[in-house]
Amino acid sequence: MPSETSDPPTDGGDRDATRFLIDEALGYVYAGALRAAAAIGVADRLADGPLTVAELAGRTGVHADGLRRVLRVLATRGVFEELPDGRFGLTAVGRSLRSDAALSARPSVLMLTDPTLWRPCGEVELSLRRGGSVFEDIFGMSFFEYIARNEQTAAAFHTGMAAFSDQENEVIAGVCELPASGVVVDVGGGHGGFLLEVLRRNPGLEGVLLDEEHVVAGHRLDVAEVKGRWRLAPGDFFTEVPAGDVHVVKRILHDWDDEHCVTILRNCRRALAPGGRILVIDAVIPPGNEPHQAKAVDMMLMTAFPGRERTEGEFAELLAAAGLRPARIVPTGTVVSIVEATRA
Ligand SMILES: C[S@@+](CC[C@H](N)C(=O)[O-])C[C@H]1O[C@@H](n2cnc3c(N)ncnc32)[C@H](O)[C@@H]1O
Incomplete structure (x- = not known):
């Protein structure tokens, strides 16, 4: 604040x-x-x-x-x-x-101030001096390992993340240019809030929700409007990503360092149908001194994850390393943009 x-x-x-x-x-x-x-x-x-x-x-x-x-x-x-x-x-x-x-801030406030994110931010100096995340110093394991073992924290994180995304999902789905038919894979799609908005707006599309097994178990896709047009894909995006015409990678890359991001993007590239697109949806840090929420979130990502928010140039480098070409960046009117990519 x-x-x-x-x-x-x-x-x-x-x-x-x-x-x-x-x-x-x-x-x-x-x-x-x-x-x-x-x-x-x-x-x-x-x-x-x-x-x-x-x-x-x-x-x-x-x-x-x-x-x-x-x-x-x-x-x-x-x-x-x-x-x-x-x-x-x-x-x-x-x-x-x-x-x-409607769009309650309560779950997001509880997630953002949870000790798992709060305590690492108190150790920015350690992160600066030594480099990298301090999460393991405090909790003895990585963030995602920790929440996989702590049900209550996992619930606070995933409910908070779903609520955090709810206030932007409808707007972003509204500006995504998608094909009339085909398969959209939401890679690390959490409880499926974004995929649900995409399927609602695009009746010709089918959806696949990829996330960890304990996360997809809490999905919100059981809605009459999209019945029969989705499937769950519990799995690990570092190992394999299901085939599709469009791969959505929303608020994922900012959790990881470049090496991990390239693995995720290469897996998407491999699973992408000819002529398909990858939509990386994340904040693009603007140049200059203006305040931007992502500049603050970046501190959280630096201390609790091996992640970072990225500039346009940093996204271009990441995509190139994964054999992809940035097509365009679409602002969404929210804090995140859509970085569209195709095979290089
Ligand atoms: C910051 S959340 C973003 C969720 C969602 N895309 C959104 O915008 O609200 C990151 C997601 O990545 C998922 N995740 C982390 N590691 C994963 C892995 N190895 N394979 C699949 N999903 C993973 C988490 O469970 C979580 O749902």
Whole structure:
């Protein structure tokens, strides 16, 4: 979250600059408070209207004094608001924290602030000094090994990832240019939220959902509209990818280093029908100083995964190394773009 003073001072002297940096250093406090509010379900309890802190503490089963302080700090960010009578209520932003909100932010907030992502980010310095991810130093194994062995964390990650993607899937599926017929393979497609949107919009297409067995087991493709047009492919994208006319690789490459990405892309290339396309859907880091969500996510990928967000040039190099040619980059109106590739 940005600090209290979101724009750096351009003049005003040392005192303003120092205060700005102190506020920046406190940024983690807001994320911690937001996680706590999401975890105990504050927004759900406020759905019917404002409550006193004592009422809210009683309904969420937490200490009233601590809750008042958490709500107070989040009110400075516009998540909740304190009314003149001392009760707290939801703002338009806070409503998105409700579990039943359309495109609820709650699962994404819980995923992004989960200790598996949070703790490595506290060790950016170690990652800088030594290079690479610090996940193994903290958890004793890689991220994906860890979540394969920890059911609760896996559920938080995959539910969070599905919700995170839900707010973009419909928009991205709307700008994907797809053939009238053929097979679309969603490589590492999670619970299938994106594939579902693609199949809904393209009645001539069939879909294959490739992901790890425990992940595809939680798929969301059992929808009448797409009945009989999909199949599950539990498997490992480093070993083999099912045949198709279009391979979607959405929010996958950013989890991995170049070597692993080339293996995934080569497997897609091998499984691609003649004239087929690979759609790499990931953020493309823009040049310059402008804020972009992917520049922050990149820190998370650096510390918890062997991954990174990439620039246009870095994608071109990766595709070339896998025997592919970038055809074009299509902006989607979300933080990610579609990097289209064909056989070189
Ligand atoms: C960041 S999530 C992206 C999910 C989905 N494509 C989306 O955009 O929401 C990465 C996905 O890769 C899957 N994955 C990781 N390693 C895999 C492997 N070796 N084979 C298949 N899927 C894998 C994970 O289970 C997870 O669903």
